[in-house]
Amino acid sequence: MDERKRIIVIGGGFAGLQFIKNIDSALFDVLLIDKLNHHQFQPLFYQVATSQLEPANISFPFRKIFQKKENLKIRMADVESIHSEKDCVETSIGTFSYDYLVIAAGCKTNFFNNQNIEKNAFTLKSTFDSISIRNHVLLLFEEYISSKGSEKEAILNIVIAGAGPTGVEMSGAFAEIKKNILPKDYPGIDFSKLKITLVEGSPNTLNSMSTNAKSASRKYLIDLGIELKTGITVLDYENNLVKLSDGSEIKARTLIWAAGVTGNLIDGINPEIIMRGNRLKVNQLNLIDTYKNIYALGDIAYMPTSKYPNAHPQLANVAINQAKNLAKNFNRKIKSKEQKEFEYKDLGSMATIGKHKAVVDLPRFKFKGFFAWYIWMFLHLMLILSTKNKLIIFINWAWAYVTKDTSLRLILNNPKKAKKVS
Numbered sequence: 001m002d003e004r005k006r007i008i009v010i011g012g013g014f015a016g017l018q019f020i021k022n023i024d025s026a027l028f029d030v031l032l033i034d035k036l037n038h039h040q041f042q043p044l045f046y047q048v049a050t051s052q053l054e055p056a057n058i059s060f061p062f063r064k065i066f067q068k069k070e071n072l073k074i075r076m077a078d079v080e081s082i083h084s085e086k087d088c089v090e091t092s093i094g095t096f097s098y099d100y101l102v103i104a105a106g107c108k109t110n111f112f113n114n115q116n117i118e119k120n121a122f123t124l125k126s127t128f129d130s131i132s133i134r135n136h137v138l139l140l141f142e143e144y145i146s147s148k149g150s151e152k153e154a155i156l157n158i159v160i161a162g163a164g165p166t167g168v169e170m171s172g173a174f175a176e177i178k179k180n181i182l183p184k185d186y187p188g189i190d191f192s193k194l195k196i197t198l199v200e201g202s203p204n205t206l207n208s209m210s211t212n213a214k215s216a217s218r219k220y221l222i223d224l225g226i227e228l229k230t231g232i233t234v235l236d237y238e239n240n241l242v243k244l245s246d247g248s249e250i251k252a253r254t255l256i257w258a259a260g261v262t263g264n265l266i267d268g269i270n271p272e273i274i275m276r277g278n279r280l281k282v283n284q285l286n287l288i289d290t291y292k293n294i295y296a297l298g299d300i301a302y303m304p305t306s307k308y309p310n311a312h313p314q315l316a317n318v319a320i321n322q323a324k325n326l327a328k329n330f331n332r333k334i335k336s337k338e339q340k341e342f343e344y345k346d347l348g349s350m351a352t353i354g355k356h357k358a359v360v361d362l363p364r365f366k367f368k369g370f371f372a373w374y375i376w377m378f379l380h381l382m383l384i385l386s387t388k389n390k391l392i393i394f395i396n397w398a399w400a401y402v403t404k405d406t407s408l409r410l411i412l413n414n415p416k417k418a419k420k421v422s
């Protein structure tokens with residue numbers, strides 16, 4: 001390769017970010033296109049939604065992250081279609097040509113074609129979603145104070161669908177603020193009536209983790225006072241009524257949908273390589289092998305291997321390590337060095353349910369409780385970008401630990417434009 005090649009990266013999530021950090025910018029021109037102007041640290045969305053962290057603590061503007069990266073251009077735009085025959089992408093702000101395309105567009109919420117749920121439920125897939133939940137829940141408590149008897153029940157019911165890590169962490173966080181924080185802010189509300197219901201279709205919470213983690217998380221959730229309904233699915237949500245597969249109904253002004261994700265597909269991709277969950281089939285070099293120059297990384301990549309015949313779990317660690325491997329392969333390719341196939345080293349998984357209540361599955365051993373909770377906090381702090389944000393989050397957590405309080409309960413709605421919460 002004599003002249004500099006141009007790589008377009010769609011998406012600056014965990015995968016896109018690591019790819020750009022590791023690509024040798026003396027060798028390539030890189031264009032990052034993302035519909036947002038910032039990278040989001042998704043694992044801590046639930047803490048923003050429950051007023052424990054500010055959005056800025058977990059959101060990082062791309063232009064700030066890459067101030068010193070040479071030969072990188074950034075465009076805030078939605079990639080609408082890919083034209084592989086012309087080697088270009090069409091976006092909301094124009095068309096861009098590439099020599100290589102890296103699709104790292106991640107996933108969005110899967111509503112399984114239920115339009116009522118899509119219209120009426122809250123999701124947790126962006127910083128904006130998190131702040132919407134925070135605004136909504138705090139506004140509901142304000143409304144509760146002047147509401148009539150018949151309206152009160154629905155306000156004090158929070159239903160969460162899906163007991164994967166997101167649903168479990170969200171439920172646990174609501175239970176903690178119910179106990180420690182909300183009664184101080186709203187002394188007139190009897191928070192023993194605030195009911196948090198977690199609904200899960202499979203028989204267990206944290207279904208992708210070990211038996212230990214499943215049973216420990218169940219116990220922790222029940223100890224925290226969460227109404228746990230496993231083996232039951234949410235069928236519909238309309239007019240503030242959550243309908244469940246066991247025939248029961250819950251009057252609730254809040255349904256948070258954490259029950260599944262599906263790939264952010266972009267028009268123009270060969271339908272033959274679209275696999276389960278709208279993921280794109282790649283080989284172990286992350287190349288979509290029906291093309292010669294289009295790669296997919298992270299959540300949207302479906303890479304079957306002998307160890308993972310149904311592709312890797314959709315985790316930050318997979319996205320980060322695939323991206324590092326691909327960037328290094330690009331750097332090697334230009335020097336005519338050998339390409340290395342991606343092999344995932346499973347470092348384990350973890351989830352936190354509440355203070356001193358977490359579960360950790362490491363490849364060799366599993367543990368829970370106090371120690372697991374500290375490990376969870378330490379590893380999440382390490383993963384967060386920027387020393388300043390690590391420090392701010394650490395101080396926030398330490399303050400909340402000592403005082404059992406936070407001071408982040410601002411409702412950031414425009415009162416003139418805000419509709420009545422529903």
Ligand SMILES: Cc1cc2nc3c(=O)[nH]c(=O)nc-3n(C[C@H](O)[C@H](O)[C@H](O)COP(=O)(O)OP(=O)(O)OC[C@H]3O[C@@H](n4cnc5c(N)ncnc54)[C@H](O)[C@@H]3O)c2cc1C
Binds near residue numbers: 012
């Ligand atoms: C609430 C929550 C909690 C989680 N907790 C954990 C955890 O504790 N541990 C863990 O390992 N994983 C966790 N995950 C999963 C983890 O966040 C994902 O595996 C990871 O983000 C995947 O990285 P990615 O780069 O593939 O996609 P993302 O990080 O989702 O990035 C995709 C990017 O692409 C952009 N984009 C999408 N479509 C377009 C388009 N058409 N045009 C332009 N830009 C586009 C998006 O704006 C986004 O910036 C969690 C996920 C969620 C939602």
